[in-house]
Amino acid sequence: MDLIVNFTPTGMVPTRKMTPYVPITVDEIVEEVHEALEIGITIVHLHARDEETEIPTYKAEIYGKIISGIRAYSKDLIVCVSLSGRNFKEFEKRAEPLQLNGDMKPDMGSLTLSSLNFITEASMNSPDMVQALAIEMRSRNILPELEAFDLGMVNYAKYLERKGILQPPHYFNLLLGNIAGAQADLAHTGLMINDLPDNSIWSLAGIGTTQYMMNTIAIVSGGGVRIGLEDNIYFDSNKKVLATNINLLRRITRLAEESERKVMSPSECRKLLNLQAGDGNYGRIYKVNQKTSKIAMTG
Numbered sequence: 001m002d003l004i005v006n007f008t009p010t011g012m013v014p015t016r017k018m019t020p021y022v023p024i025t026v027d028e029i030v031e032e033v034h035e036a037l038e039i040g041i042t043i044v045h046l047h048a049r050d051e052e053t054e055i056p057t058y059k060a061e062i063y064g065k066i067i068s069g070i071r072a073y074s075k076d077l078i079v080c081v082s083l084s085g086r087n088f089k090e091f092e093k094r095a096e097p098l099q100l101n102g103d104m105k106p107d108m109g110s111l112t113l114s115s116l117n118f119i120t121e122a123s124m125n126s127p128d129m130v131q132a133l134a135i136e137m138r139s140r141n142i143l144p145e146l147e148a149f150d151l152g153m154v155n156y157a158k159y160l161e162r163k164g165i166l167q168p169p170h171y172f173n174l175l176l177g178n179i180a181g182a183q184a185d186l187a188h189t190g191l192m193i194n195d196l197p198d199n200s201i202w203s204l205a206g207i208g209t210t211q212y213m214m215n216t217i218a219i220v221s222g223g224g225v226r227i228g229l230e231d232n233i234y235f236d237s238n239k240k241v242l243a244t245n246i247n248l249l250r251r252i253t254r255l256a257e258e259s260e261r262k263v264m265s266p267s268e269c270r271k272l273l274n275l276q277a278g279d280g281n282y283g284r285i286y287k288v289n290q291k292t293s294k295i296a297m298t299g
Helices: 026-039 060-071 091-099 127-139 150-164 185-196 209-220 245-258 266-272
Strands: 005-007 045-046 079-080 108-112 143-148 171-174 200-206 226-228
Touching: 005 127, 005 245, 026 045, 026 245, 045 108, 060 079, 079 266, 091 127, 091 226, 108 127, 108 185, 127 150, 127 171, 150 171, 171 185, 171 245, 185 200, 185 209, 200 209, 209 245, 226 245
Parallel strands: 005 045, 005 226, 045 079, 079 108, 108 143, 143 171, 171 200, 200 226
Antiparallel strands: none
């Protein structure tokens, strides 16, 4: 199977004081995505910021401008909006980007499957909130981008599927290396992949300097990668060289080429995930009485 490249250019944490290379404004994010498309990406995972303060925002107006800018030159790139619980606790705020329509409608929305601690802050995701966001996405025909930081979150996704709140095919980002989650090693990685529900497509992410290692494991084992400054602002393991989104992407595509895996096109991934074809039609196509069988992620 071709390589899914999930591009995460901004995130909620990196600031200009931390790195001058993080895109903050609408125009910067749009241009970074444009350049990334020329290298090769499948999905873009977006975070919006207030342009003056750099503080993350939930505002649909800003997300809409970013998505419109991207779709002005790419009608089929899969667009995911962040519904993070780090800064915003109210359902109405977290769900606001899901209300966009037409050419601004996202295909996917991130869904972290439980609360978790980072080094200095928490991401709050109560069961009621997780279920409410999932139900809202289903009502809007938007696919949840399932974020799992440990094995318990994978199990919770299977629970939501049994309740009929989630429907396959599923797309998972498995994020390893967080201080309070699954660690970035083969044991944790293998357990999480092995425990995924049937009909799941997965990508690996590594927090901080574990990003390259987890991306490498994903490439050689048949999974997808999540790559970008959201998870890691350094190019080297010694934290001496600041990365750019573009040099991170170029390194990954070189490794993929050496592993004889080409980057999956957005249109191919849309078919795998039952997404609308793009070009004015965005979001998910829900199918009734789907057969569930685990998707083989071998090359």
